[in-house]
Amino acid sequence: MSMTFDPESRFGGLDDKGFLVYPNAYDCYQCHYGVSFSQQSLQRSRDTHSLLGSNGSSGYEENLFSLHSTEWESPGEHFAINIACPRCGAAVGIVFEATESLPGFIRFRPVLVVAPSSGT
């Protein structure tokens, strides 16, 4: 079983609509290490991990998407990033919504944080 977390409980650096501001930090659910995301890295991930076209996305990400696609309702485009905490190694998948708020400027909103399992 996977554990899911409310992004608002795991992220520092969200505006009142839940969009990431910079700097920001994802708070590791195990050790509370802060992992920050840059606009550049999110943009790159969006380009390579888009979940709308399934080509190029990993099976895990597609699972993540199909398992949880009913849990959000937003018009944006979604993609998932898998990270491992640099300190404790805890893996987590984060689904982001990407919205073009101004021409050429994309904002990112974490909509779901999923840990694959509670450990073996």
Ligand SMILES: [Zn+2]
């Ligand atoms: Zn950690």
